[in-house]
Amino acid sequence: MRFVATPIDGVQVIEAEPHSDERGTFSRIYCADEFRAHGLELPDRQFAISQNRLAGTLRGLHYIVAAQGEAKLVRCVRGRVFDVAVDVRRDSRTFGRHFAIELNVERPRALYIPRGVAHGFLTLEAESDILYQFSQPYRAGLEAGVRWNDPTINIQWPREPAILSERDSALPWLTDVTE
Numbered sequence: 203m204r205f206v207a208t209p210i211d212g213v214q215v216i217e218a219e220p221h222s223d224e225r226g227t228f229s230r231i232y233c234a235d236e237f238r239a240h241g242l243e244l245p246d247r248q249f250a251i252s253q254n255r256l257a258g259t260l261r262g263l264h265y266i267v268a269a270q271g272e273a274k275l276v277r278c279v280r281g282r283v284f285d286v287a288v289d290v291r292r293d294s295r296t297f298g299r300h301f302a303i304e305l306n307v308e309r310p311r312a313l314y315i316p317r318g319v320a321h322g323f324l325t326l327e328a329e330s331d332i333l334y335q336f337s338q339p340y341r342a343g344l345e346a347g348v349r350w351n352d353p354t355i356n357i358q359w360p361r362e363p364a365i366l367s368e369r370d371s372a373l374p375w376l377t378d379v380t381e
Contacts, residue, residue, distance in 0.1 A: 288300040
């Protein structure tokens with residue numbers, strides 16, 4: 203695996219290094235020892251999958267409040283998504299900055315998102331599924347978020363969302379985040 207830093211403190215692209223032969227390929231996609239060696243919190247406490255039927259589905263930008271935060275590792279296991287991380291840590295030198303990457307099944311890579319960084323994605327094709335690995339189990343009532351179209355963040359989404367939940371469309375602006 204290759205660990206590639208991004209412009210946001212702590213956010214990393216994790217690239218698998220496939221080994222190929224006549225049978226196909228084999229890729230390691232997670233190793234606790236390597237994550238520890240890179241100083242990353244282990245996202246091994248809970249796994250979840252987000253299944254999205256339609257292209258243009260937007261989910262996010264979500265995070266768990268800082269006191270109880272969680273690190274996560276996200277990868278696309280079917281389809282294609284435009285994946286985004288936004289630093290909402292007020293004390294971070296990269297506060298308010300974002301990083302975006304396309305995740306898909308053809309290129310085996312994942313995005314590691316540390317505590318205090320919001321995450322969201324837009325499906326680029328129908329039947330796109332995201333596998334999540336979390337460092338903490340889910341605890342209701344700790345969810346927070348930032349509006350997907352916040353002009354101070356200025357994410358250049360590849361298209362307008364076709365599907366967006368009421369909850370996500372009512373998330374606060376970055377200037378209203380109190381963390």
